[in-house]
Amino acid sequence: LDKCRDLFEIIEARDCRKSTVIISQMPVANWYQLFGDNTYADACLSRMTSKAYRLDFPGRDRRVESK
Numbered sequence: 001l002d003k004c005r006d007l008f009e010i011i012e013a014r015d016c017r018k019s020t021v022i023i024s025q026m027p028v029a030n031w032y033q034l035f036g037d038n039t040y041a042d043a044c045l046s047r048m049t050s051k052a053y054r055l056d057f058p059g060r061d062r063r064v065e066s067k
Helices: 002-014 028-034 038-049
Strands: none
Touching: 002 038, 028 038
16 A cells, blocks of 8 residues: 555656656556555556556567567
8 A cells, every 4th residue: 555655646746747657568457456545546547647648569579589
């Protein structure tokens, strides 16, 4: 719960003031299950996705090709 609250406080402090880049290997549709508290999940996810520019890179793992 503390991690959820910490993330919420960061997102809330930056909302409409600063740009924030969030990178995840998990699809956005699965983010909700990462939060232990639905209240923080709703608050964080709505702020993170409402004005977001999303870049989705589907397909195979591109890191394997660079080795």
